[in-house]
Amino acid sequence: MEEKIAIIEALLFASEAPLTVERIVETLSDTEKKEIVSLLEGLIREYDARGGGICLREVAGGFQFRTRTDLSPWVRKLKIGRSALLSPAALETLAVVAYRQPLVKAEIDRIRGVDASGALKGLLEKKLVRIVGRKDVPGKPIIYGTTRKFLEVFNLKDLSELPTLRELRDLQEQQE
Amino acid sequence: MSYEIKLDVFEGPLDLLLYLIRKNEIDIYNIPIALITEQYLSYLEIMRSLNLDLAGEYLVLASTLIHIKSKLLLPPAEGEGEEEEGEDPRAELVQQLLEYQAFKEAALSLNERPLLDRDVFTRGAASEEEQTTAGEADDALIEVDIFELVTAFRRIIAGFDRKEDLEIDMEKMSLTDTINEIMERLSEEGQITFSDLLGDRTDRRRIIYTFLAILELMKLRMVRAYQSGPFGAIRLFPAVEG
Numbered sequence: 001m002e003e004k005i006a007i008i009e010a011l012l013f014a015s016e017a018p019l020t021v022e023r024i025v026e027t028l029s030d031t032e033k034k035e036i037v038s039l040l041e042g043l044i045r046e047y048d049a050r051g052g053g054i055c056l057r058e059v060a061g062g063f064q065f066r067t068r069t070d071l072s073p074w075v076r077k078l079k080i081g082r083s084a085l086l087s088p089a090a091l092e093t094l095a096v097v098a099y100r101q102p103l104v105k106a107e108i109d110r111i112r113g114v115d116a117s118g119a120l121k122g123l124l125e126k127k128l129v130r131i132v133g134r135k136d137v138p139g140k141p142i143i144y145g146t147t148r149k150f151l152e153v154f155n156l157k158d159l160s161e162l163p164t165l166r167e168l169r170d171l172q173e174q175q176e
Numbered sequence: 177m178s179y180e181i182k183l184d185v186f187e188g189p190l191d192l193l194l195y196l197i198r199k200n201e202i203d204i205y206n207i208p209i210a211l212i213t214e215q216y217l218s219y220l221e222i223m224r225s226l227n228l229d230l231a232g233e234y235l236v237l238a239s240t241l242i243h244i245k246s247k248l249l250l251p252p253a254e255g256e257g258e259e260e261e262g263e264d265p266r267a268e269l270v271q272q273l274l275e276y277q278a279f280k281e282a283a284l285s286l287n288e289r290p291l292l293d294r295d296v297f298t299r300g301a302a303s304e305e306e307q308t309t310a311g312e313a314d315d316a317l318i319e320v321d322i323f324e325l326v327t328a329f330r331r332i333i334a335g336f337d338r339k340e341d342l343e344i345d346m347e348k349m350s351l352t353d354t355i356n357e358i359m360e361r362l363s364e365e366g367q368i369t370f371s372d373l374l375g376d377r378t379d380r381r382r383i384i385y386t387f388l389a390i391l392e393l394m395k396l397r398m399v400r401a402y403q404s405g406p407f408g409a410i411r412l413f414p415a416v417e418g
Contacts, residue, residue, distance in 0.1 A: 114188035
């Protein structure tokens with residue numbers, strides 16, 4: 001038991017991207033998925049209880065060690081000049097893509113009331129948005145969706161963790 | 177009639193409209209179209225007077241507002257009153273606004289999450305972005321768009337006394353002179369911030385000329401404007417060395 005926790009901790013430490021439970025199952029061939037999940041949960045609690053600078057979090061369908069949020073001022077000093085902030089236009093565009101995906105650019109333009117080409121290009125370059133395919137209508141417009149990196153950057157387990165759009169829900173109820 | 181001039185960073189016509197609705201504390205389901213249309217148009221006028229190239233979308237919404245206003249002025253068609261009241265001509269716009277507002281809020285709440293490389297960090301492996309931008313000295317700077325320039329401009333003129341604005345300065349100014357002056361300072365100092373250029377100018381005309389000169393230089397791709405973050409100082413660099 002202790003040994004397994006140590007192995008999982010080592011795997012998490014060595015992994016470059018969030019580590020999925022499936023990958024851990026592959027590595028620890030004699031252990032059930034259920035057991036690994038509970039070991040991971042134990043590890044999360046252990047790190048939280050320790051109150052150190054690192055915590056284990058579930059993001060983008062996997063698990064990853066991350067620094068504690070409230071320590072960001074110090075870590076940022078170390079990483080000075082490396083964080084790329086998103087402009088309000090990029091954030092809005094990203095929100096529309098995240099909530100309405102898969103969707104075409106015309107839909108983003110309609111919702112935001114402006115042409116989203118520039119913002120979309122930036123998001124594609126930052127690998128937060130990707131081209132999912134082409135819609136089978138005249139002109140074959142490109143369909144966009146969010147990436148795994150989007151989940152990693154925004155600290156989301158999966159898309160279902162996105163908070164619901166309150167106003168939209170209210171609006172739909174009113175129409176019914 | 178005077179309006180408080182407040183050109184915030186509008187992300188588009190819907191953003192501007194939402195801003196006006198909030199500013200007037202209006203119920204979004206019952207928008208006084210005449211008032212809002214008037215204010216909306218006066219904002220477009222301000223933007224035009226600054227020689228900003230207004231995106232076509234702003235004009236589309238302006239025409240929509242005027243169309244709705246005219247519909248509201250017409251008496252309801254006969255025979256319609258008995259049944260349900262004719263559909264509110266504002267309904268479609270309201271729905272679009274609510275939808276946009278929801279996404280705007282969603283964007284804000286996304287931004288409040290603990291973001292990777294801003295609030296939380298993973299173990300020190302270089303991320304893709306770091307690798308691609310490695311070696312670039314100014315990678316903390318982001319290129320600014322027209323709205324941020326307008327915001328900076330507004331910040332500079334915000335502190336002014338209105339009286340001061342009315343004093344007429346007969347000093348002759350030309351855009352060419354201002355452009356030359358900026359280029360000269362740039363070639364001497366290498367880089368210069370927007371507020372350095374404007375800070376000691378006390379009258380509106382000089383500021384406008386400086387602002388227009390910068391826009392012109394950006395258009396001609398003779399300078400590049402960068403900003404280290406939202407509301408940070410806007411720095412100008414010569415686009416070509418020497």
